Amino acid sequence: MRPARALIDLDALRANFRLARELGGQRKTLAAIKADAYGHGAVACARALEGEADAFGVACIEEALELREAGIRTPIVLLEGFFDAQELPLIVQHELWFAVGTPWQVEAVAAFETTAMLRIWLKLDSGMHRLGLSPADFRAAHARLSALPQVGPMVLMSHLARADELDSPRTREQAALFAATIEGLAGETSLCNSPALLGWPDVRSDWVRPGLMLYGANPLPHDAGLGARLRPVMTMESKIFAVREIGVGEPVGYGARFVAERPTRVGVVALGYADGYPQFAPNGTPVMIDDAPGQLIGRVSMDMLTVDLTDLPQAGVGSRVTLWGASPRLDVLAPLCGVSAYQLPCAVKRVPHEHVGG
Secondary structure: OOOOOEEEEEHHHHHHHHHHHHOOOOOOEEOOOHHHHOOOHHHHHHHHOOOOOOOOEEEOOOHHHHHHOOOOOOOOOOOOOOHHHHHHHHHHOOEEEEEEEOOOHHHHHHOOOOOEEEHHHHHHHHOOOOEEEHHHHHHHHHHHHHHHOOHHHHHHHHEOOOOOOOOOHHHHHHHHHHHHHHHHOOOEEEEHHHHHHHHHOOOOOOOEEEOHHOOOOOOOOOOHHHHHOOOEEEEEEEEEEEEEEEEOOEEHHHHHHHHHHOOEEEEEEEOOOHHHHOOOEEEEEEOEEOOOOEEOOOOOOOOEEEEEOOOOOOOOOOEEEEOOOOOOOOHHHHHHOOOOHHHHHHHOOOEEEEEOOO
């Protein structure tokens, strides 16, 4: 069997969740497990957090139904709401909560007849300019929806666009606009994402919505503070299955991006960009080889990559190679490769996941 695998540490996931709840002041905590829990396995992660999370956040009804079919009974919020009014009966059937952030969704809710109580997260566009109602439309929608017999108490929400930039005034501007817009309106609030929890202690809400931090990646660049308490959840690893000896001046891989400046032992690892590893990770990108520091050489191929074994005489065929995990950490690796720490685990599709600490 191909040795590539992703180890998912569910104990680390729970520890990160508890940190998020602590930073939020023990407020209600929605665990974002959209996109298959950022590539970590939504069902397994939901089961690990069931009984602790107050709700789970997903992008769409398909993701919610997967959780319901797996027996997850915790409230689930459709963070993008519904994409067609025909989804509303399914939302009622499976007792889902949902965001409303566009005028047509408001109209669809108003036209939907049901004896069930709809749980709506009404979304304000406070400056992200992606989803959400304008301040004027938000207050009008709140009044209209509150008057409907099928609508229960709402959660008032918005999303922070630049909370990972601690020197930007935008977060406080958005928080101030949110506070001004909702003044006098009934409903709990939800504003704080992962970077807000880690970097903006004066910005808080009734519900907090950690995402990336749950999986052990720090969304704040150059932060050695609270982010250091995060525990990586995914360890991506494989093994060396071939070793080559090359001389000075010999290239490795596509495009001859690496050319040996000394006699070099090259280890070939069974993992590549089709497995979610960055295709253009540069020479020298750190890896761990049998728990010793090593480095990538040559361009990453679809199914393979190459590492330098010259200074690791004990390493060879069968040696374990850790691509990310406790070391190198995902939030350190990603910037070196010009990608986001959000992106890498989400791209891990075909590598078998092994969940531990369940």
